[in-house]
């Protein structure tokens with residue numbers, strides 16, 4: 107390679123020009139591809155100027171080479187028939203030349219009047235020769251193409267159709283001296299060094315231009331998972347709105363705090379093992395360790411009602427409330443917090459949480475058995491549904507979801523309840539993003555919260571908005587044991603679409 111480069115520079119120095127890189131390669135005994143790579147390199151150093159020339163020509167295919175060597179099929183059919191003065195049967199001809207050659211060659215040989223089918227003296231159908239001397243035009247044209255001679259378009263088209271030739275294109279270069287021409291390549295400096303500053307050589311040094319399009323090396327660690335980024339963003343929104351984070355560090359809950367405290371009936375289908383992961387060890391927690399007066403008020407509200415409610419009218423079982431489970435929603439954390447708030451003496455409060463919940467669900471591209479919930483709770487005197495809608499509008503618009511719609515819904519612990527829909531600009535449709543409502547008196551009064559205190563709350567998944575924001579269409583790529591590492595490594599540092 108170095109030889110090619112040196113030689114090329116010497117010839118340019120002597121002649122000032124190299125008309126054609128391919129001719130230069132063949133007279134000097136180099137591979138043209140080696141000359142081309144030297145040309146590219148010298149060009150990038152501005153040492154030479156290369157003018158590109160495109161060429162195209164036809165080359166023989168394997169079949170074309172075969173015909174050039176052995177003659178065309180019709181020529182071979184004629185040759186063989188000619189050797190048999192009394193004629194040759196089709197079968198015999200096929201045995202000598204092969205079925206394929208006869209199949210291709212017989213029709214044109216007949217059409218050209220070289221051979222015919224006749225009855226022999228013995229009454230058999232045979233092929234007879236009709237032309238003493240014939241010329242194999244096809245073979246001659248292929249020979250011309252092989253020797254680099256021009257052929258007519260009609261001939262070339264016919265051979266192309268018969269797949270005996272195929273077009274080939276390539277490039278050569280006309281070369282002349284560039285602005286930085288020299289007999290030897292001088293590597294430009296990439297960095298200003300201490301030595302260059304000391305000896306003054308920086309004044310005349312040639313510096314390599316910066317490549318501003320070069321990408322940095324991908325880093326192997328330190329990537330933030332998209333869920334962590336969205337969580338950080340949501341945490342900031344809540345904090346800016348004056349919310350305080352709830353302690354969510356207990357994945358295991360008793361049914362009491364997950365369901366009963368929320369006035370969810372003990373016969374509710376969500377309390378079935380098909381929907382909830384119950385623990386086998388330890389299977390239960392002792393309810394007598396919980397505040398007894400509160401437990402009694404929960405029991406009587408379930409059984410007999412109160413605060414304008416008739417209750418569920420059935421026996422409330424301690425054993426059901428004692429069952430341990432993996433919390434099915436972060437509202438279990440909210441119920442503990444609200445009880446604590448009532449106990450300490452009510453003061454207006456705003457709480458939020460973002461953490462993991464568990465449901466016994468079949469896993470598919472939109473469902474996981476373990477995922478994250480975002481929950482917001484506001485407690486104050488005299489709150490109304492208008493406050494709930496207003497706060498939700500503010501919260502979701504800060505998240506980038508500006509168009510909201512609400513649909514009446516049902517939750518055992520809220521009344522009224524509303525599903526929250528947001529218009530997704532990406533999907534061009536309304537998407538359910540959460541659930542909300544005002545906690546029922548049957549939940550709040552037994553805790554000891556004053557009668558004029560209302561609590562509004564909402565919950566949403568963390569995964570779904572993250573998938574929309576990062577264009578991920580399979581939840582399993584985002585979270586769980588099949589998480590896609592490239593999703594983690596390649597997600598943008600910041601998003602500009604909010």
Ligand SMILES: N[C@@H](Cc1ccccc1)C(=O)O
Nearest residue numbers: 435437541542543563564565
């Ligand atoms: N806990 C509900 C969400 C919710 C929270 C608070 C109030 C109303 C609804 C769920 O899991 O879907």
